[in-house]
Amino acid sequence: MTAPRHPVVARVRGLAAAWLAAAGLAALAACGGSGGGDAQSITLYNGQHVQTAQNLVAAFEAATGISVSIRSNDEGALADQIATEGSHSPADVVLTENSPPLESLQAKGLLAKVEPATLARTPARFSSPQGEWVGVSSRVSVLIYNPSLIPAGQLPAKVSQLADPRYRGRLAIAPQEADFQPIVTSYLHAYGKPATLSWLKGIEANASGHVYSDNETVASQVNRGAVAFGIVNQYYWWRMRAEIGASSTHSKIAYFAPGDPGYIIDVSGAAVLKSSAHQAAAQKFLAFLVSRQGQGIIADPSKSISYEYPIASGVTTQAPETPFSQLRPYPITIAELGDGSTAIALMREAGLL
Secondary structure (H helix, E strand, O other): OOOOOOOOHHHHHHHHHHHHHHHHHHHHHHEEEEOOOOOOEEEEOOOOOOHHHHHHHHHHHHHHHHHHEEEEEOOHHHHHHHHHHHHHOOEEEOOOOOOOHHHHHHHOOOOOOHHHHHHHOOHHHHHHOOOOEEEEEEEEEEEEEOOOOHHHHHHOOOOHHHHHHHHHEEEOOOOOOHHHHHHHHHHHHOOOOHHHHHHHHHHHHHHHEEEOOOOHHHHHHHOOOOOOOOEEEHHHHHHHHHHHOOOOOOOOOOOOOOOOOOOEEEEEEEHHHHHHOOOOHHHHHHHHHHHHHHHHHHOHHHHHHOOOOOOOOOOOOOOOOOOHOOOOOOOOHHHHHOHHHHHHHHHHHHHHO
C-alpha cells in the first residue's frame, strides 16, 4: 500500500454508534477490563487502510475508555520513522497491512513481546515466529481482468507467465505497493535470484505504460477498460465494487493455479513498541484487535468496508468472497517472506522502482 487512502463511504461513521455500545462489555472482557492504572491514551502509527483503523479504534475506545491517537501513513514510511525515532518514538502501537515492515522493526529490536493470551487467538503461522507481533487480518493476491479485453481462458495460470511477451501492453501493476513485495519474494523463494531478475525485467516490459502508483488505480484502469488485467489483492476489487456498484463493475477476479508462487496470503499485523510508556494499554489494544469483537468488525464489510479476511478468534468473513479455508496459496512462511528488502533491491535493478 502506498498510503492509507481510499475515502470512507459515508455510512461508516453512522453505523458505528449503534453497535459499539451493545458490544462494549464483551470487548472489555476480551481485553482484560479498562485501563487498570495504565495511562488512558495511546498513539497508533497506522499503515492500514484508514477506515479499517478508524472503526477498530472507535470500538476499542468505546469498550475500554482508552483513547487512541491515530497517525496514518504508508507502512514502509512508518517503519522507517519508527527506526529513526528509536527509543524516543511517540508511537505505542504500529499496525501494518503486510508483515515485512513488522519483520524489519523486529530485526532492529524495536518491538515488545506480545502477551501469550493475545498470540494464542491467532494461528501461529500468521504471527511473528519470535512472538513480537500478532497477525490481525489477511488478503490474497488475485488477477483482476476485464472480460471484454481478455477472456478468462487467456489469463496466465502461473505468475511466471506475467513475463510472457504475449501479454505486452496488457498487464497493469503497482510495484511501489508493499503488497507486490511478497509476490517477488515468493518468486525468489521458488526460482532463485537470476530467474527472478529476468522475470521482473519481463514484467517491466509487459507493463510499460501501465505501471501505476497504487492498487486502486490498477483496479480502476482494468475496470474501465484501459488495460486488460492486473495483479492486486482481492479486497481492492471488492471495495471498488462496493463503492461503484455491481452495474458499474465491468471486471472480474481470478486466481493463479493452486500452490503457484503468485498465489500469496498477505498478513496484516500489529505490534507494541518496546519504547512505549503505556505498555498495558497498548497490549490491550492488540488483544482487542484479535478478540471476537475486533475480528467481527473486520469480518463484516458493512462495518469496516474492509473485505479482508479475519484470521483470529475463529471468526470468518461475512463477505461473499471465496472462503479463507478454500484458498490454496503457495506454502511460504512469514519468516521466509522476511522484511522485503531483497524484493525491493531486485525491483530497482529491474527498473520497476
